[in-house]
Amino acid sequence: MHIDKQELIQSLIAELQQSLLNAVQAAKDAHDLATHDQSKAETQYDTVAIEAAYLAEGQSKRVEGFKQAIADWKMLKEKSLNGEAVVNVGSLVCVENEQEQVLYYLLGNEAGGLKLQFDDKCVTVISVLSPIGKALLGKEIDDEVQFKVGNETRLIAILEIH
Structure with a gap:
């Protein structure tokens, strides 16, 4: 196998960072929708604002998930060694x-x-x-x-x- 693991992990981090940027934009869009005047309930059965708030919360959790993944892979990249004898995290x-x-x-x-x-x-x-x-x-x-x-x-x- 001729794969440079450090470069592979850096490529993974770059992909996660792009996903983070997309998730941040989606969270911002969902927040804007939840707080927009058009989303205010006109009747007791109008749930647009509630649905938008749930969407915003979910997108915010995705953002945090990507941040955690990036931090974790950066740490693994730093401690990662080639030629490991036993499979472990980072292998x-x-x-x-x-x-x-x-x-x-x-x-x-x-x-x-x-x-x-x-x-x-x-x-x-x-x-x-x-x-x-x-x-x-x-x-x-x-x-x-x-x-x-x-x-x-x-x-x-x-x-x-x-």
């Missing part, structure tokens, strides 16, 4: 699945499910709270790892850890 793991496909996972606390195109490879960010994340923690190269997705059991083999 870049190359695995092979039962169909002999080679897959790349970046294990973290935040931003699970995000996919990054990097050096002609697709890297999936996985959370330590996900079934595969839990199964990978503490494993070593050549270990076979089983995990469940729904009712289906899957098997992967660890090829490399960085």
